[in-house]
Amino acid sequence: MVIILIKKEMVVIGAGPAGLSSAIEAAKEGVEVLLVDENLKAGGQLFKQIHKFFGSSDHRAGLRGINIGKELINESRQLGVDIWLNSIVIGIFDNKQVLIKQNIDGKENLKTVQADKIVIATGASEKVINFKNWTLPGVMGAGAAQTMINVHRVLPGKRFLMIGTGNVGLIVSYQLLQAGAEVVGILDAAKEVGGYNVHATKIARKGVPFYLNHTIIKAVGNNKEGVTGAVIAEVDNKWQPISDTEKELKVDVITLAAGLKPLLELANMADCKRTYISELGGWVPLHNENMESTISGIYVIGDLTGVEEANTALEEGRLAGVDVAEKLGKMTTEQSKIKKKNITQRVKNLRLGPFGEKRLKAKKRLIKEYYKISDKEYKNNFDFVKEIKDELDQKKMIKSANNIDKTKSPVAVIECNQEIPCNPCELACKFDAIKIGEPITNIPILNKEKCTGCGLCLPRCPGLAIFLVDRSYSLDKSTVAFPYEFKQIPQKGDIVDAVDRQGNYLCKAEVVKVLQSEKFDKTPIITISVLDKYIDDARNIRISD
Amino acid sequence: MAKRINKHPILGERKPKEEVEIVFNGKKIKAEKGEMIAAALQANGIRIHRYTIKNKEPRGVFCGIGQCTDCAMEVNGRPNVRTCVTPVQDGMIVNTQYGLNRNGDNID
Amino acid sequence: MNDDLIVCRCEEVTLGEIKEAIKSGARTVTDVKRRTRAGMGLCQGKSCEIIVLRQLSIQLGLPSKELDPAKDRPPVRPISFGILGDEYND
Numbered sequence: 001m002v003i004i005l006i007k008k009e010m011v012v013i014g015a016g017p018a019g020l021s022s023a024i025e026a027a028k029e030g031v032e033v034l035l036v037d038e039n040l041k042a043g044g045q046l047f048k049q050i051h052k053f054f055g056s057s058d059h060r061a062g063l064r065g066i067n068i069g070k071e072l073i074n075e076s077r078q079l080g081v082d083i084w085l086n087s088i089v090i091g092i093f094d095n096k097q098v099l100i101k102q103n104i105d106g107k108e109n110l111k112t113v114q115a116d117k118i119v120i121a122t123g124a125s126e127k128v129i130n131f132k133n134w135t136l137p138g139v140m141g142a143g144a145a146q147t148m149i150n151v152h153r154v155l156p157g158k159r160f161l162m163i164g165t166g167n168v169g170l171i172v173s174y175q176l177l178q179a180g181a182e183v184v185g186i187l188d189a190a191k192e193v194g195g196y197n198v199h200a201t202k203i204a205r206k207g208v209p210f211y212l213n214h215t216i217i218k219a220v221g222n223n224k225e226g227v228t229g230a231v232i233a234e235v236d237n238k239w240q241p242i243s244d245t246e247k248e249l250k251v252d253v254i255t256l257a258a259g260l261k262p263l264l265e266l267a268n269m270a271d272c273k274r275t276y277i278s279e280l281g282g283w284v285p286l287h288n289e290n291m292e293s294t295i296s297g298i299y300v301i302g303d304l305t306g307v308e309e310a311n312t313a314l315e316e317g318r319l320a321g322v323d324v325a326e327k328l329g330k331m332t333t334e335q336s337k338i339k340k341k342n343i344t345q346r347v348k349n350l351r352l353g354p355f356g357e358k359r360l361k362a363k364k365r366l367i368k369e370y371y372k373i374s375d376k377e378y379k380n381n382f383d384f385v386k387e388i389k390d391e392l393d394q395k396k397m398i399k400s401a402n403n404i405d406k407t408k409s410p411v412a413v414i415e416c417n418q419e420i421p422c423n424p425c426e427l428a429c430k431f432d433a434i435k436i437g438e439p440i441t442n443i444p445i446l447n448k449e450k451c452t453g454c455g456l457c458l459p460r461c462p463g464l465a466i467f468l469v470d471r472s473y474s475l476d477k478s479t480v481a482f483p484y485e486f487k488q489i490p491q492k493g494d495i496v497d498a499v500d501r502q503g504n505y506l507c508k509a510e511v512v513k514v515l516q517s518e519k520f521d522k523t524p525i526i527t528i529s530v531l532d533k534y535i536d537d538a539r540n541i542r543i544s545d
Numbered sequence: 546m547a548k549r550i551n552k553h554p555i556l557g558e559r560k561p562k563e564e565v566e567i568v569f570n571g572k573k574i575k576a577e578k579g580e581m582i583a584a585a586l587q588a589n590g591i592r593i594h595r596y597t598i599k600n601k602e603p604r605g606v607f608c609g610i611g612q613c614t615d616c617a618m619e620v621n622g623r624p625n626v627r628t629c630v631t632p633v634q635d636g637m638i639v640n641t642q643y644g645l646n647r648n649g650d651n652i653d
Numbered sequence: 654m655n656d657d658l659i660v661c662r663c664e665e666v667t668l669g670e671i672k673e674a675i676k677s678g679a680r681t682v683t684d685v686k687r688r689t690r691a692g693m694g695l696c697q698g699k700s701c702e703i704i705v706l707r708q709l710s711i712q713l714g715l716p717s718k719e720l721d722p723a724k725d726r727p728p729v730r731p732i733s734f735g736i737l738g739d740e741y742n743d
Contacts, residue, residue: 038611038730039610039611039630040630040632045610050555050556064555088728088729088730088732089729090727090728090729090730090732091726091727091728091729099727101732101736108736110736125608125610125612125699126608127703128700128701128703128704130658130659130660130668130704131658132655132658134659135597135602135604135615135659135662136602136603137592137593137594137603137604137605137606138592138605139607140605140606140607140608140609141607141608141609143608143609143610144606144607144608144609144610144629145609146609147609147610147629148584148587148606148609149550150556152580152581152583152584152587153549153550153553153556153559153584154548154549154550154584154587154588155548155549155550155587156587156592156606178553178554178555179550179553180550223593223602223603224593224603226592226593226603226605261703264722264725265697265725265729266725266729268722268724268725269725269726269727269729275718276717276718278717282703282717283722485554485555486554487552487553487554489554522554522555522557597665598665599665600665602665604662607662607700608699608700611730612696612699613662613696613699613700614663614694614695614696614731615662615663615696617695625695625731
């Protein structure tokens, strides 16, 4: 067997957001990078993320995943990163030798690459839950359905049941609706929605029923058609199904969104030490503050080191990229120190709030276990990033965010009441009327005096959680404007059904304005007029086909 | 059943791509150049990719990203090809896989 | 849950077989794998490892963190013998 040996300063495995950003950051400093990915296209899962991302405005927040993917690929190409696609890393061997099955125009070659530094960014895969008949065609991962509709543009069925109300379940349900599917329901054994409220309300407004405290008993179907239905039931407080609550839903696809687990095979093969942290998705490799694993010169980044969102994966990639450049002597310790400090501060901001805190703690644990140090030692050595959160009274903010002013018109109504690391609305406002400040998990506060009702914040909110209410529209009518990302856009003058936050019919409404602009990035703003009494409830429309 | 998404609020109109033909179980079906075999099959309403070796149960796309291998089929005579990550080619012969190959030959 | 429920999709190993393996002494994912072939199929346990871990945890009364996942060995993805046997390179 002839195996060609090549030398590279840095080999990055996995061209998702983490891998791409580490490659870019290192290449910027002159590191010679080889980026390997088993897929035909770089970008990892970014190309199925067609929604706008949360995050800080100065770091691509509010952009859709697909567009971030395109930018990253362009940037890495411009920087001369060598990208091998359709190439599979078979294994990592002693002395940082990476065995790769390279594919050039259908011709397969085995190549061994001798790397100075290896960055593993293999991501995560979907966790499964098993129930009767879960092997029938038509039962698939939520990610599989998402790939089918957003990448391949094929709807794998008509009527979908989503299992799991985490962010993946919520987002994919929304995207199934955008693709023209019917989402018959979304189910969770927990009594509360697992993901962000803003994602949940997006599908609730479309009338998708939430089956909380429910479980799936079985898939119904046969060996010819695959899935034709699903039997679900309520669960008791011990999470056991209550037998007389069983009911069958007519569906042809059941999608599973039971969470993700890090893909450790290569990190394990390289002998990186690991630990079990359920908040991060299960087993994760230990790493230090620079994302270096317990094996010197081998880095672990992105979902592999704990399932989070793409924005943290990007920052972890940058951190590893900077450290590699520094260790290879491409930049001074002083230069890298400043860069690392900024990145670390940003990652920390992304891990604040009720959703992020658990991950922040879990990530601290990884570093503590890596160095085998105590809480106090961690604080002394790594907590150079200031805790800003304590200074702010969060409860007060939630109150003010919900305090809708009924005297001023038109005025923005921000229905964002969870601490999400996200601030594009703050920057969207040209009149300084929306305040988030630091940390970016603060709930936005609207200064009603400054708000001019221009509506520019509406399409910028990735959660689609900002509305514009005008109570002065006419004697007995008010208008509400809202983002509407569906294929059938109504025309001015159309009479449509106004629905509330749960998608229930309220009243007839007239479409008074339809705003579409390139700046809105495919998020048109629809304004409808309804009788005054409906204005606090009307938040969406239903258009009959 | 399954269908192509021609109009999409975010992704826009689907640009028509060059059409190719693949042969599924002896029958010609239309596919789009460069798309994954699994996508072409879904678009043609086909979602049973193989039958398992022990229980002879049907399987189809499960993970959609080449990890689970449930969507494996016999492609151009070669079994266990992951159809969700393998693009179609004009004239490609795709067969339902029974057990380990088209004929259902088992190892035991 | 029913014992005839499939756990390993590739090798068609049922929950009953997993339970039986644990009863007969399996203590790790690798033990279960050797006894039942769960996780030995084409996907190398990507879907079922988590279910096997859950069963081990339930049957042995151990938290997941005390149960080691399976050992990973190359190749990470299915690879044909042809390429290892130098079908292409010369």
